[in-house]
Amino acid sequence: MTACTRVDCDGSIDETDYCDTCGRPAETRPSSSSSSTGSRRSRSDDPASLPVFDFPDPTSRILTDPQVPVRARRCGNPDCPDPKALPAQGAGFCLACGTAFSFLPSLAPGDLVADQYLVVGCFARGGLGWIYLAKDTHLDDNPVVLKGLIDVADEDLATAERQALTTIDHPNIVRIFNFVSHPDTHTGTPRAYIVMEYVDGLVLNEVAEQSRLGTLPLGEPLRTEHVIAAGLQVLAAFDYLHERGLLYCDLKPDNVIIRSGRHGERGNRVKLIDLGAVRRVGDRSGKVVGTRPYQVSDAEIAERGLTVQSDLHTVGETLRRLYLETADHRAGQYSAAERRRIEVGLESFRRVYTKALHKDPDHRFASSADMADQLRGVLREIASLRDGQPRPEPSTRFVHTATLLDDGLGVVPPLSRWIGELPEDLPLDLGRPAPAVVAIGLPVPRATADDPAADVLAAADAEDPRRLLDRLDTAGLRTPETAFVRCRAALAAGDVDAAVESLSQAGNLLGDDRDWRLRWHEGLIALAEGDVEEARSAFDAGYAELPGEDAPKLALAYCDEHSGAFAKAEARYGSVWRRDRSVVSAVFGLARVRLAQGDRAGAVTLLDETPPVSRHYDAARIAAVRVLSGALARSGQLDRPHAAELAAANDRLSRLYLDGGATTGQSRVRLEAVVQEAELAAAMAGDEVLRRHEDALRQRLERSYRALARQADSQAERSDLVDLANTYRPVTFR
Structure with missing residues (x-):
């Protein structure tokens, strides 16, 4: 087995691709060749960790008068005409069908079960039975849990549960030690019990309730990161079950415990504690066990039965309800500034559980692993927004792009800037790229490995677009991935009609118009056509499908910036940048937004x-x-840089790596001319510091223009630049 690569975990990755100690999936490490795009992992602490908290002695949780609330009582007969028609006493007969019932605990304190387990008392009630704390007298009186049935009519469920549980072994699922029987305290009838490990922690419902009351059950405010961390471990357990053809069916906060963490646990701090509803995938014969509103609708169950997607619906509802009790959601818990700082990440999280709760099961996540993948991305996003520390990780859906979405702010101006009539008093060009440029510069969806053309298309997006189109025509490949590549190549070649045709072909080959890649390419085509609002709609649909990915947020940020929605643009660009400092297009977008607001x-x-x-x-x-030396447009006027900013520009310029590292060169001369023009303009506009040096500034600028003249390709251009130098030389009198 392979060693787990998680920090501070000494476990191993088993055949399920999960760690046998921390319970999390195998971590994909990038190769060392990725160093050119920045460090891929920069923190030693894990945002998926849960806080350690104190938990009382288990005996303090014993119920003194265990009773099932009347509202929760139901007749055990599935054919009962009125399952609620039960008398108020704890045991008796259903008034509607005559079926016997008993909601009384079947074990009493002091009972010795199977000559081994000494009952301490009842301490909780599960959906299918009373839960007892006991001591294992054969093993140092270690605490264990005995789980029986609430009603004897549910005996068939005990059998189903036992058969399922004997094969389950996962760190996020409660361990089963034994199956025993003992006479019922009230009737003397033998009853079956499951002996499980005792988990010293809080049921998630307790965490939510205490957080609602303003206490700190985890020792600190309940945050969205805590909810996600618990959700990821639940999904790890679900993935384990689903891989083995089992469904959990009844996830809710009452069925999940967060361990206290006092005993050195690393990652596996969350346990599913009630597997009474577990059933085989495709089994439609057994009794359906679930809890409203976590369970899907009756109509869906009637049509499809219980499925992986119905299981994920319960995860979505659990996450939603826990989120409503977090300090991030509840008013007054955090400052408005703190909430604004993480809001984009919270939106991403809401989109995760919204997708899981979609009314159409085909629009939910395809698997627990898919949901966990997006949830992990959201966790990194929120954690990085919270503390400002980047947490990059390679995307499983998009190929990292080397393209910088910038239209000139980050390059030295070409010589043509000074040829002909020199425009004066123009504001700094902020370098926002045109929509058509962004359409071919955004990240590219990763090709699916099972596509027949995957090998041919591996480096397709780096190839000359027209050459690529010719090569694809020659190869005669017709697959969805080929059609997507044709679409992007046509956009790069400026042929929007061909791009539309290729995308239509991709949809036909897929046979499913719900594929997120169709929405993504629709957004690219809309950008190429200059329809930014249509592009926004398409990218937003992609964001709903992939809430944990950076690419949809980067695309939406550009659309916001283009439409002047600077607050939204800044938040989305910032979310991408805080998480991954290799996406430099995001920080250029942030800089443009700040400049547009005069900052x-x-x-x-x-x-x-x-x-x-x-x-x-x-x-x-x-x-x-260029920003330090450029004039910014503000309220119809130019905001020129002052002397200190221009001095900083000169200092930075002197340390720039230009012209292959040479101390002089064509690029340095051009950039020096830009700064010197700004200095003279500021002096002429009245800057007191620079005004005293006007003659010296003119002499420097004259020399720069003459140096530019030596870069000219023609005599006419050279003459223009010499004339420009003469225009700015100081006036002297003899």
Whole structure:
């Protein structure tokens, strides 16, 4: 077996691809060749961890008067005409059908079950039976749990539960030690009991209720990260069950415990504690056990039976209800600023459980693993928004792109900027790329490995688009992935009609118009056509399908920026950037948004966050120089940089890596001219510091223009630049 790569876990990955100690799936580590895009994992602490909290002695939880509430009582006869027609006493006969019932505990304190388990008392009630605390007298009086049935008419469920439980062994599912029987205290009839491990922790329903009352059951406010961490461990257990053809069927906060963590547990802190409703996939003969509203509708059960998707519905409802009790949701728990900082991540989380709760089961997640994949992405997103620390991880749905979505802010201006009549007093071009450029620069969906053309298409998006189209025509490949690649290649070649045709072909080959890749490419085509609002709608649909992915949020942020919705754009760009510092397009988008609002210093601070290992590091540093020296448009006027900002621009320029590292060169001369123009313009506009040096500024700018003239390709261009130099030389009198 392979060793688990999680921090502080010494377990091994078993044949299920899950760790036998922490219970989490095998972690995919990127190869060392990915270093050019930044560190892929930068934190040693795990955002999926749960806080350690104190938990009282188990005997303190014993019920002194265990009773089943009248509202929860039902006749055990599935054919009973009125299952609620039970008298008020704890035992008797149904008034509607005459079936015997007993809701009384069948074990009493002091009973010795199977000559081994000494009953301490009743401490909880499960959906199918009383739960007793006992001591294992054969093993140092270790605490164990005995679970019986609420009603003797449910004996068939005990058999089904026993058969299912004997094969289950997972760190997030309560362990079964034994099956025993003991005479009922009231009737003397033998009753069957399951002996389970005792879990010292809080039932999730207790966590929710105490959080609602303002207490701190976990020792700190209940946060969305805690809910997600519990959800991920539940999904790990579900994935284990589903892989073995079993459904859990009755997930709810009452059936999940968070362990206290006092005994050195690492990741497997969550346990499913009641498996009474477990059944085989496809089994429609047994009694349906579930809890409203966690369970799907009767109509869906009648049509499809219980399925993996109905199980995931219960996960979605559990996450939703727990989220409503978090400090992130409840008013007054956190400051408005804290809430705003993480709001995009919370939206992503809400989209996860909304997808799981979709009325159409075909629109829910395909599997527990798929849901967990998106939930892990959301966890990293929220945690990074919360503390500002990046938590990158390679996407399973998109290929990381090297394209920088910037239209010139991060490059040295070409010589053509100074050829012809030099425009004066124009604001800094913020470098927002055109929609058609973004359409071919956004991340690319990862090809499915089972597509027949996957090998041929492996490097397709890096190839010249027209050459690629010719090659695909020659190969004669007709698969969904080929059609998607044709669509993107046609967009890169500027042929929108061909892109539309290819996307239509992809839809026909898939035979399913719900595929998220169709929505993604619809968004790309809309951008290419300049219809940003239509693109927003398509990308939003993609976000609903993939809430844990960065790419849909990056696309939506651009649409927001384009439409002037700067607050939304900043939040979404920020969410992508805080999580993954290799997506430099996000920080350029953030900088543009700040500049559009006149925040020069904020834009520079953001650009400075670009890590040195990024391939776009130099572009970010060039952009910072241009931002510090550029005039910003504000309320119809130009906001020019002042002397200190221009001095900072000069200092940064002197340390830039340009022209292959040479101290002088064509790029450096052009960028120096940009800064010097800004200095002279500020002096002429009245900057007191620079005004005193006007002659020196003119002399420097004149020299720069003459150096630019030496870069010209023609005599005419050279003459224009010399004339420009003469225009700005200081006036002298002799």
